[in-house]
Amino acid sequence: MMELKHVTKKYKKSLALIDFSYHFENGNAYGILGVNGAGKSTLMNCIIQNVSFDGELNYTDLSIWDIGYVPQELAIYPELSVMDNMLFFASVYKVDKGEARERSVALIEKAGLKEKISTKASKLSGGMKRKLNLITGLVHDPKLLICDEVCVGIDPISRKEILEYLKELKNGGLNIIYTSHYLDEVEYLCDRIVFLDKGKLVLEGATKKLIGEMSDAENKEADLSDVFVKVLRKDGE
Numbered sequence: 001m002m003e004l005k006h007v008t009k010k011y012k013k014s015l016a017l018i019d020f021s022y023h024f025e026n027g028n029a030y031g032i033l034g035v036n037g038a039g040k041s042t043l044m045n046c047i048i049q050n051v052s053f054d055g056e057l058n059y060t061d062l063s064i065w066d067i068g069y070v071p072q073e074l075a076i077y078p079e080l081s082v083m084d085n086m087l088f089f090a091s092v093y094k095v096d097k098g099e100a101r102e103r104s105v106a107l108i109e110k111a112g113l114k115e116k117i118s119t120k121a122s123k124l125s126g127g128m129k130r131k132l133n134l135i136t137g138l139v140h141d142p143k144l145l146i147c148d149e150v151c152v153g154i155d156p157i158s159r160k161e162i163l164e165y166l167k168e169l170k171n172g173g174l175n176i177i178y179t180s181h182y183l184d185e186v187e188y189l190c191d192r193i194v195f196l197d198k199g200k201l202v203l204e205g206a207t208k209k210l211i212g213e214m215s216d217a218e219n220k221e222a223d224l225s226d227v228f229v230k231v232l233r234k235d236g237e
């Protein structure tokens with residue numbers, strides 16, 4: 001799908017990503033994990049070329065138009081209705097008008113927002129805004145969906161529905177790069193995990209394998225949060 005080689009992103013006062021090299025392969029959901037400030041959003045911003053960086057980024061069988069990006073900060077238009085937000089994002093991606101309408105209605109229904117289809121985004125609840133934010137990233141039927149903390153503020157039932165939907169899309173061939181501090185989400189959805197620490201890739205591996213190794217080592221039923229703590233907790237913490 002794409003390869004990053006020696007990618008480094010320097011902001012004025014910080015090195016957010018340091019010499020990051022990784023080959024993202026088709027058919028996977030990748031979880032990007034790290035503590036606050038580890039460089040997760042920066043990595044995503046490099047992948048969608050939202051920021052300048054040093055190093056190489058090569059998409060192999062996709063283009064920037066095949067990527068859907070759902071940012072951590074809401075990126076919807078408050079004065080536009082739910083439907084018009086969808087149609088706006090579809091037009092950005094040059095989706096045919098008829099197709100855009102059809103896909104938008106289907107996604108709005110899937111997100112449980114059918115009754116709000118004509119409501120201005122500003123009048124939605126926080127969780128509904130999040131759902132709209134997510135489905136705008138899917139309106140052009142991307143090959144890769146990048147999700148940065150998409151379930152923050154969403155109630156547990158809707159969160160479960162969203163994750164099940166993402167899993168369904170993944171099983172249907174959508175590649176996903178996902179970051180969240182809710183490790184149960186990442187464990188459920190992601191086949192592989194990339195751990196970042198202070199901008200550096202410190203470990204990557206298959207989710208099940210990492211958890212299995214941890215279970216053996218600790219002689220208990222471990223989960224992804226055990227792996228996270230083991231990999232990223234510093235001595236003395």
Ligand SMILES: Nc1ncnc2c1ncn2[C@@H]1O[C@H](COP(=O)(O)OP(=O)(O)OP(=O)(O)O)[C@@H](O)[C@H]1O
Pocket residue numbers: 011012013014015016034035036037038039040041042043
């Ligand atoms: N636009 C920016 N200008 C300056 N520094 C930035 C900018 N964006 C991020 N940084 C810095 O880069 C580092 C990595 O930030 P980033 O947002 O990528 O981390 P993160 O892992 O996504 O964190 P979080 O889990 O809190 O969202 C931090 O030190 C942050 O302060």
